[in-house]
Each structure stands twice: as C-alpha cells, then as structure tokens.
Amino acid sequence: MTDEQKNREKALTDIGNEQNAEREAKLKAAAEARAARAAAKEKAEAEAAEAALAEPPKPPSPKQPELDALVALLKEQINDSVIEDAYVNELNSDMPTIIVNHTYWREAAQLLKEHEGLQFNYLRNVSGVDYETHMEVVYHLVSLASKREAAVKVKTDRKEAAVYSVTPIWATANWNEREIYDLLGINFPGHPDMRRIMMPDEWVGHPLRKDYEPLDSEV
Amino acid sequence: MIRTEELLLNVGPQHPSTHGVFRIIVKLDGEVITEATPVMGYLHRGTEKIAENLNFTQIIPYTDRMDYVSAMTNNYVLVHAVETMMGLEVPLRAEFLRLIVMELQRIASHLVWWGTYLLDIGAMSPFLYAFRDREMIIDLFNELCGARLTYNYMRVGGVKWDAPPGWMDKVRDFIPYMEGKLQEYDKLVSGNEIFLARIKGVGQYDAATAIDYGLSGANLRCTGVDWDIRKAEPYSLYSRFEFDVPLGKNGDCYDRYRIRLEEIRQSLRILKQALQQFPEGGETMGKVPRAIRPPVGEVYVRIESPRGEIGCHIVSKGKAEPYRLKFRRPSFVNLQILPKLLVGETMTNLITILGGIDIVVGEVDC
The missing domain is CATH 3.30.460.80 (NADH:ubiquinone oxidoreductase Nqo5 subunit)
Known part of the structure; x- marks a missing residue:
C-alpha cells in the first residue's frame, strides 16, 4: 500500500468516526429528552393523584x-x-x-x-x-x-x-x-444461564426498549 | 477398540418431528442423551414490539398467528384483557358464540395433537383420521368467519359475525359424530400394545416439579394437580356448565394422552349444554366506544387454552395502542422442562417426550 492510499484511508476512517460520534451524541440527547419528558409527565400524574385524594374516598376494596x-x-x-x-x-x-x-x-x-x-x-x-x-x-x-x-x-x-x-x-x-x-436488557444476577433466547447471540441492543434503534435499519 | 466419545447431534430446526422450526442440540453417549439444549427464536416475529404501534383491533390478527392451531383462544385472551380493563359488558349471545368456538377449537387442537403425536411415534393412519375430523370443525369456522386457521373472529366487546342460518344445527350434528369417532380412536389406538410400550412411564415427573416449572394444561394435570382455569378461576360462561377436569396419576406421556382425549369428550359435553342454553336473539356487539382506549394502568388475565394457561399482560397509558403487551404463552413455559426430562433418555424417547408436551412453535417464539 502506498503512503497516499494509507492517508486516504485514514482520512476516511476519521470522517466515519466523526459521523459515528455525531450520531451517538444525537441519540444520547434524544434519550435524555425522552427521559425528561417521562419524568415531567410522572410528576404531573402524581399531582393529579394528589388532587384526586381530596375527593371523598371510595369504599375500600374487598381485597x-x-x-x-x-x-x-x-x-x-x-x-x-x-x-x-x-x-x-x-x-x-x-x-x-x-x-x-x-x-x-x-x-x-x-x-x-x-x-x-x-x-x-x-x-x-x-x-x-x-x-x-x-x-x-x-x-x-x-x-x-x-x-x-x-x-x-x-x-x-x-x-x-x-x-x-x-x-x-x-x-x-x-x-x-x-x-x-x-x-x-434487564440483567438477572444469580441466573444459571443468562443468554439471549429469541434474538441471535450477536444481536446489538434490546428491541423492546423504548429508545431502541436498530443497528442496521435494513434488517 | 470401539471409540466411545460423545456425539453432538443437532435436531431441527427443519425436522418433521419438531412441529415447526424448533431446534434442539443433544449430546449423546451411545444412544443415551446426556445433555439437551433447546435453541429458540427461529419463528420470533416480535409480536410484542409490533403491537406497541397498533391499536387493539389491529393486534387481534397477530394473536391468530401465535398459536395457529388454536387461534380462537388467543383472540379471546386479548379481547378479554381489554374488556376487563375498560369494564365492558359483552352481550350474552356474543359470549355464547365465543365459548362455542373456543370449545370447538379445543377439540380441533387436540385432534391435531393426537394425529401428529401418533405420526411421530410411527403410526400413519391416525393422522389421516384426525385431520378428516378436524376438517369438519375448520369448515364450521370457515362458514362462520371466512378463514380456516387465522380467524380474526373476536372483537373488543363481542364477535365480528353472527352465526349464519343453520350453523348451530351443523354444530349440533357434529357432537354425536365426534363422540362416535372418539370411540373409534380408542379402539384403533388407545389399547395398542406397541403404542403403550412407547409412552407408558416415559417422560415422568411429579406434581411438585410440575408446579415449580409452572407447567399448565395437560402437562400439569397429568400429575394429579386439579388446576383447570375454566374451573379454578372461571371466566366467560364456564361456571354455567357441568364438566369434569380429567386428571392423571403418574405424570407420564400416557396420562397426558388420556387427558387430552378425555378433554375432547368434556368439550363436547360443554358444547351440548351451550347449544341448549344458546339465546334466541340478541346482539353480537356490546356498546363499545369508537376509539378503544383502556384507562391508565395494567391488567393480567389468563384463560385455559388447549395447551395450558395463556395470559395477557397489558400496560396502558390511556392511548389506543398498548404501552406494553406481553403474552404468557403456555408452549414457551411448558417447554422449559424438556432439557430436564431428556437427560438419561434415548433418542427415540426424545420424540415421544417432545410430542407429549404439545408445543406450537409460533407460540414458543411469538
């Protein structure tokens, strides 16, 4: 391989890394925003529940x-x-x-x-x-x-x-x-055989997570 | 010198005796299995993930494709969960129709099991008889909802179609026909010495193990545990009918065989009573809001499918789509005991035991 080729390849990988980093940062920001929204919603729900408490209580359940x-x-x-x-x-x-x-x-x-x-x-x-x-x-x-x-x-x-x-x-x-x-993606310490069961072993990510992004969108 | 090293043998996913795309890797010492590792996922379609983007009416066809041998009970568990959450009332006529199709489905499902199980063991003709008789039920369903296997028949609040004129009479005629055929089955197979030698005392476990492994359906009742959800925690209209829950003693393949055949008889008994009590008129759909939005919260309901306890866990955030939908599939849970049962057994018994558990891979993988 000539020096020129090497340089070109290096430049290409640098661009690739930059794009990856950008993508990761975007994903991270999106995940944070989502978590914040969910937290705000939960707070609103808790407030609503408090308001509901002020109403006359229902008869307790038989259970x-x-x-x-x-x-x-x-x-x-x-x-x-x-x-x-x-x-x-x-x-x-x-x-x-x-x-x-x-x-x-x-x-x-x-x-x-x-x-x-x-x-x-x-x-x-x-x-x-x-x-x-x-x-x-x-x-x-x-x-x-x-x-x-x-x-x-x-x-x-x-x-x-x-x-x-x-x-x-x-x-x-x-x-x-x-x-x-x-x-x-919930781990279970103490499990005798903690492996994937449905997805292939080499799969990346956990599909039922709300912030799941497929690694390869074509799949 | 004979070489005595262990042999690693791969069975499936394409193998006629694994009932679909089930795969198991067995370690053999001569003819004896020393270790068995099931490999799942070849039919995993991500139903639970897909469902998070669909409304409840759109999810019903997906339930058909989970346990495709018993689609009616799958339909029911989903609509039942939503109805429980929303506190909806189902008209009596619709509930009767649901119960009748569920019991017909139980018979059809057990017939598939009976035929294929004997085929696994090496008897060809029972399979043909079983499918001939199952075809009568399939024809009934076809007439009712236009599909042979994936019915998409039930809706939140009722059923999609009323029974066409004369349909009930056809069901009524089917009952004595099937009773006669059951006797024929018993004569043909149930006393066969070779068959009994293959299944008696094979795949045995006790009640404590069955409960520990969460087995359900015939796999649990073969050990003598009296647990049929239709009786223990009645749903739908089951408390109105008289029927027995057949139980086993030894917890082997033979007991599971007897129980499934007896369950066909009991289903016919329920059908007879249901046809007698079937209301003359009435609606087939209850009062359901235009947009089905269960309130914020969660629910877990369970019913007795031909394979055992099928459950549906819905977490709702008050939207038309579920926030999380999880199915407890009896085939998936029942299959867990297989590696334990296989250790020390021969390869021939692998087929006998796997068949005896009665799995549908569409439901294992979901």
Missing part, C-alpha cells in the same frame, strides 16, 4: 385486608423498607399489587413462596416493562391451594438494569428472565 396482611407480614419478617408501595389494582379485578425494594427481593421471593400463610407456589408470568424513567419486572403469583393471587413488582435503574434472579426459587422463571434480558 384490601388481604393486601394489608401481606404488607404487614413482609415488613415484619424482613424489614420496614421492603415495601415501596402497595395498592389494589381495581382495573384487574382487584389484584393485590406490591412494589418490593430490589435490595430485599430475594428474601421477599423466598418468603412469598414458602411462608405457610402465603404459599405462592405457582409463578404464572414474568414481564418486563420499560417506563423510560426506570425499568420494572412484574411477577404474577398464585397459590394453587388457596387460589389467592398477587402481582409483585420490582423496580430497577435503566442504565444498569438488574434484578435478582428468582430461578432458584421458581424454576419457571428461567426462560422468562432470559426473554426479558434479551428483549429489554
């Missing part, structure tokens, strides 16, 4: 005592800060829903499955949701003996999304967690 008992039990057995939030999901036939602090998720999961009063032995579904401000993993549990149901949510950061794996507790979580890792 409220069940939820209160669940929250009290978790707090007593683990820690006061284990529950971040708890509510009855009226849209979903009054499903008791709790948001567990991710630091205590492993202990909480163990307790949910094994405590005599709960016995949530059947994990029916695991979903991951990208809320743009944060990530969430939702576990839908049911006790086959008492037919009681609960939805448990664990929130995690978007940048280094990670939630303790519950595969050692419910074997059914295995492929579900792999699917969430593959499509949403």
Whole structure:
C-alpha cells in the first residue's frame, strides 16, 4: 500500500468516526429528552393523584385486608423498607399489587413462596416493562391451594438494569428472565444461564426498549 | 477398540418431528442423551414490539398467528384483557358464540395433537383420521368467519359475525359424530400394545416439579394437580356448565394422552349444554366506544387454552395502542422442562417426550 492510499484511508476512517460520534451524541440527547419528558409527565400524574385524594374516598376494596396482611407480614419478617408501595389494582379485578425494594427481593421471593400463610407456589408470568424513567419486572403469583393471587413488582435503574434472579426459587422463571434480558436488557444476577433466547447471540441492543434503534435499519 | 466419545447431534430446526422450526442440540453417549439444549427464536416475529404501534383491533390478527392451531383462544385472551380493563359488558349471545368456538377449537387442537403425536411415534393412519375430523370443525369456522386457521373472529366487546342460518344445527350434528369417532380412536389406538410400550412411564415427573416449572394444561394435570382455569378461576360462561377436569396419576406421556382425549369428550359435553342454553336473539356487539382506549394502568388475565394457561399482560397509558403487551404463552413455559426430562433418555424417547408436551412453535417464539 502506498503512503497516499494509507492517508486516504485514514482520512476516511476519521470522517466515519466523526459521523459515528455525531450520531451517538444525537441519540444520547434524544434519550435524555425522552427521559425528561417521562419524568415531567410522572410528576404531573402524581399531582393529579394528589388532587384526586381530596375527593371523598371510595369504599375500600374487598381485597384490601388481604393486601394489608401481606404488607404487614413482609415488613415484619424482613424489614420496614421492603415495601415501596402497595395498592389494589381495581382495573384487574382487584389484584393485590406490591412494589418490593430490589435490595430485599430475594428474601421477599423466598418468603412469598414458602411462608405457610402465603404459599405462592405457582409463578404464572414474568414481564418486563420499560417506563423510560426506570425499568420494572412484574411477577404474577398464585397459590394453587388457596387460589389467592398477587402481582409483585420490582423496580430497577435503566442504565444498569438488574434484578435478582428468582430461578432458584421458581424454576419457571428461567426462560422468562432470559426473554426479558434479551428483549429489554434487564440483567438477572444469580441466573444459571443468562443468554439471549429469541434474538441471535450477536444481536446489538434490546428491541423492546423504548429508545431502541436498530443497528442496521435494513434488517 | 470401539471409540466411545460423545456425539453432538443437532435436531431441527427443519425436522418433521419438531412441529415447526424448533431446534434442539443433544449430546449423546451411545444412544443415551446426556445433555439437551433447546435453541429458540427461529419463528420470533416480535409480536410484542409490533403491537406497541397498533391499536387493539389491529393486534387481534397477530394473536391468530401465535398459536395457529388454536387461534380462537388467543383472540379471546386479548379481547378479554381489554374488556376487563375498560369494564365492558359483552352481550350474552356474543359470549355464547365465543365459548362455542373456543370449545370447538379445543377439540380441533387436540385432534391435531393426537394425529401428529401418533405420526411421530410411527403410526400413519391416525393422522389421516384426525385431520378428516378436524376438517369438519375448520369448515364450521370457515362458514362462520371466512378463514380456516387465522380467524380474526373476536372483537373488543363481542364477535365480528353472527352465526349464519343453520350453523348451530351443523354444530349440533357434529357432537354425536365426534363422540362416535372418539370411540373409534380408542379402539384403533388407545389399547395398542406397541403404542403403550412407547409412552407408558416415559417422560415422568411429579406434581411438585410440575408446579415449580409452572407447567399448565395437560402437562400439569397429568400429575394429579386439579388446576383447570375454566374451573379454578372461571371466566366467560364456564361456571354455567357441568364438566369434569380429567386428571392423571403418574405424570407420564400416557396420562397426558388420556387427558387430552378425555378433554375432547368434556368439550363436547360443554358444547351440548351451550347449544341448549344458546339465546334466541340478541346482539353480537356490546356498546363499545369508537376509539378503544383502556384507562391508565395494567391488567393480567389468563384463560385455559388447549395447551395450558395463556395470559395477557397489558400496560396502558390511556392511548389506543398498548404501552406494553406481553403474552404468557403456555408452549414457551411448558417447554422449559424438556432439557430436564431428556437427560438419561434415548433418542427415540426424545420424540415421544417432545410430542407429549404439545408445543406450537409460533407460540414458543411469538
């Protein structure tokens, strides 16, 4: 290769690098703007919820005592800060829903499955949701003996999304967690076989993330 | 000296016994499997991602293509989730029509399973009988909604088309026909010694394992766990009908076989009662707002598909499109136990066990 050719090639790669950097900066700015919008929206929603509180309260749901008992039990057995939030999901036939602090998720999961009063032995579904401000993993549990149901949510950061794996507790979580890792990029420390499951192994990015940009738009 | 090194064998994705494009890599020590690794994704179309840009009516055809052997139940789980969220009421006639097509679909799906399972094991003719009888159901569906497999029949708030005149009579005639054929199936296959030797005691697991792996449908009930969502958490109109939930004891392929055949009988029983109670007149669509926008929040509903618990998790931000849509596909969850079951089995039993789980790859990969 002559010097001239070498120089030309170098110039070309420099231009390529510059374009890449520009593109990355643009993407980053767009992602930040999106996160800011989502945060502002959430704030507005919270304010609206506060306004709604001023109205006369509705009669409590029949599932409220069940939820209160669940929250009290978790707090007593683990820690006061284990529950971040708890509510009855009226849209979903009054499903008791709790948001567990991710630091205590492993202990909480163990307790949910094994405590005599709960016995949530059947994990029916695991979903991951990208809320743009944060990530969430939702576990839908049911006790086959008492037919009681609960939805448990664990929130995690978007940048280094990670939630303790519950595969050692419910074997059914295995492929579900792999699917969430593959499509949403949430890591599950403690998982025995954390690999992509749907997309090819060499795929770049996690398609179900809201800011996903395909590496090759032709594909 | 005989060389005794391990052999790595690739099965699928194009292989007649894997029911679609399912691939599994097995490590063999002679004839015995020491390790099995399923490889998924060959039919992954990103339904959940596509759905985020579609409104709910537009998503219904995509559900047809997930479990294409049982499209009616897939239709139902999506519209049921949206209706639960919006608190919509479905007219009685529409709900009856839905229930009738779902039970017909269960029979059709089990017939496909029965035929292909025996084909896997090496019996050619049952496949032809099963598809002959399934064709009668397909014809009924064709008359009802103009499609043989991908029906796109249900809508949020009801069904798209009322039954054409004389359709109910055809369903009524089908019931005794199918009952007769079931006896024929039993005579032809269920007592066959070679067949029994191939499936009895094969692919066995206990109730605790089944629950731990989240199995559902016949895969769970073959261990004796009494869990059929139609009975345990009744949806639609199932609480109105009398039917039994067939259970197994041993948790092997034979029990799963018996359960699926018995479920056809129970579905016929439900159909008989449904036809008796079918309302004379009435609407097929309820009062649905022009734009279907579920309120902000989320919902998880589940129903009993022929393969087990199919669930739908919708997160809505009050828009016409879902913010996130996730399907809990029974084939995907049930398949997880396969690598565990295969260790120590022979290659012939791989086909028997895989067939016994009853997967549809469109649903595994989604």
